[in-house]
Amino acid sequence: MTIFKIFKGDICSLAVDAIVNAANNSLLGGGGVDGAIHRAAGPALLDYCRDLDGCETGDAKLSPSFLLPANYVIHTVGPIWRGGYENEAALLASCYQRCVELARQQGIQSLAFPAISCGVYAYPHEVATRIAIDALSASIASSGNRNTIEEITLVAYSDQMLAHWQAALTFSRSEY
Numbered sequence: 001m002t003i004f005k006i007f008k009g010d011i012c013s014l015a016v017d018a019i020v021n022a023a024n025n026s027l028l029g030g031g032g033v034d035g036a037i038h039r040a041a042g043p044a045l046l047d048y049c050r051d052l053d054g055c056e057t058g059d060a061k062l063s064p065s066f067l068l069p070a071n072y073v074i075h076t077v078g079p080i081w082r083g084g085y086e087n088e089a090a091l092l093a094s095c096y097q098r099c100v101e102l103a104r105q106q107g108i109q110s111l112a113f114p115a116i117s118c119g120v121y122a123y124p125h126e127v128a129t130r131i132a133i134d135a136l137s138a139s140i141a142s143s144g145n146r147n148t149i150e151e152i153t154l155v156a157y158s159d160q161m162l163a164h165w166q167a168a169l170t171f172s173r174s175e176y
């Protein structure tokens, strides 16, 4: 049974098994949550990521967390919002699903996500959070008793995003 939680604040502060980074294709750091995670993890994270050889949009790669309280960082690259006709929804769903797959392979039991693509990449927040919850719910349901993830935390960095996560979770629960 996987429980969903919502947390408002800095994802870097969470002492969960893994935090997810909303990275770019280079995996060499940036602004937003990517910048915050690299700052908090220390320079060893960048050195490690240099050897990961980048990451495709919709894919995810695992690294140690170095100075962060979490044990791992799962770097994923969300789609840039370009109007919704360039496969953005499928690519965003894929980010969440690939992160769950990597977490399961690593035996990760607690995982925290920022709102992928909802900052610099400008994905509309309401639909992005619904895609996230649907993708996570589908991943968990499809893994059945192979599911090792006990807790998923959805992180909001603003009251507005908090409200979107709450609405998306409520909507999802009304569906299942």
Ligand code: APR
Residues within 6 Å of the ligand: 009, 010, 011, 012, 022, 023, 024, 029, 030, 031, 032, 033, 034, 035, 036, 037, 078, 114, 115, 116, 117, 118, 119, 120, 121, 122, 155, 156, 157, 158, 161
């Ligand atoms: N903790 C949790 N959430 C955060 C934090 C933080 N410390 N900092 C920012 N956020 C939130 C943003 O408010 C937004 O809701 O994370 C969400 C994702 O925003 P971005 O970090 O801008 O990520 P994204 O929209 O996926 O764009 C990725 O931005 O930083 C660059 O290198 C990154 O090129 C990549 C692009």
